[in-house]
Amino acid sequence: MKLNSVKPAAGSRTARKRVGRGIGSGLGKTAGRGHKGQHSRSGGYHKVGFEGGQLPIQRRLPKVGFATSANRFTSEVRLYELAGLKEEVIDLETLKAAKVVPNEARKAKVIARGSIDRAVTTKGLGVSAGAKKAIEAAGGRVE
Secondary structure, X not given: OOHHHOOOOOOOOOXXXXXXXXXXXXXXXXXXXXXXXXXXXXXXXXOOOXXXXXXXXXXXXXXXXXXXXXXXXXXXXXXXHHXXXXXXXXXXXXXXXXXXXXXXXXXXXEEOOOOOOOOOEEOOOEEOHHHHHHHHHOOOEEO
């Protein structure tokens, strides 16, 4: 086999339409554009979403909501979940290992839900004001 003899499989590539080449081609005269109207003319087009002057659907429907993609990678950790861990120093990897946050989490924030009664040190985590107060009251540190 030689490179100059390689051809695509039969029927895998269709020949392009040659329009406007006479009646025998099946695409003569109007060249497949039909009779009259905007699309039969050269330069005839309309915008995407144009509905003939009727108010387009993207303008008729109300615009609601916005979901930032950052939320997909941010998790919340509650104080009682921290209290349930055995480690003294808690960071994102510790939380992932304990299955407190999902593996795809890139950030985590500790929120003041529940209570904590032992000293822990948090590293590299976001901490709300109430949670920080509770952690420090229990003898812990926020870094």
